[in-house]
């Protein structure tokens with residue numbers, strides 16, 4: 001069957017604030033709800049592409065909705081050829097730069113474009129790239145935990161089959177980090193992967209000190225020990241660390257990864273679909289990771305990441321931190337600690353009753 005490429009008929013964006021199963025406390029504060037922007041790209045062929053982005057704070061919801069719809073108006077009538085559209089948006093925002101809200105809007109639109117193409121073809125996005133949906137190993141992503149107070153929750157994660165747990169550090173002193181890491185390691189046993197995320201909260205010297213103290217507890221990675229833009233600082237910590245360094249959720253578009261990889265900033269990378277340039281950007285970073293032999297994990301966006309990790313040659317771990325479950329017709333389902341991509345497209349169908357309930 002040979003069909004015309006669908007074209008963009010209209011772009012709509014809506015803001016919702018979703019409830020979370022558990023709040024996420026980090027070194028800088030608490031995320032107690034999910035401020036999301038839902039994107040709908042209607043096409044001239046009946047299908048509508050869906051994607052969502054995470055606004056981090058409700059203060060950015062309105063500007064993101066406006067940006068996405070404004071860019072959408074500009075692109076209306078164009079064929080959904082995501083690589084061409086990305087080039088067109090690059091030209092449009094070259095002088096402004098697309099770190100920040102513009103990059104989030106562009107990445108979200110790109111995800112919705114690929115979703116529309118998958119739906120139009122009756123295939124999962126993973127299949128558009130020559131892959132097949134397969135179980136991808138997932139870890140359960142926590143905020144700051146207390147091994148005593150959060151014991152039930154952590155054990156429940158293991159009951160669900162998770163073979164990896166990530167916790168946050170840096171919200172207290174080094175002794176507290178050690179107490180928590182030791183407590184969680186004792187609780188989950190030696191065979192479950194344990195990661196710790198400092199969310200950019202340390203300086204290189206302090207990061208090196210803390211990692212040295214935590215290394216005996218067999219950590220799979222230490223994430224963003226220092227500010228994300230401090231690439232040489234990451235490289236310095238990495239050189240002194242017995243634990244692999246993980247970073248990438250805050251690096252913008254494939255170019256950001258090229259620079260980080262060039263200076264040896266990290267052992268492992270974890271692009272965020274909303275900051276890397278959507279599906280199109282992810283593909284470019286997956287190629288960099290393959291060429292440099294760098295294991296690649298995902299950040300948030302479990303539904304779409306399950307598609308992309310299945311076609312990422314160095315695929316490592318999928319993060320499960322579920323901001324969207326409350327507004328999806330079919331929330332993610334972890335089976336034996338794994339997540340399998342669902343189609344067609346990215347497999348994102350809104351639960352409109354829930355969307356109406358949480359609409360801002």
Ligand SMILES: [Mg+2]
Nearest residue numbers: 197199223249
């Ligand atoms: Mg992180």
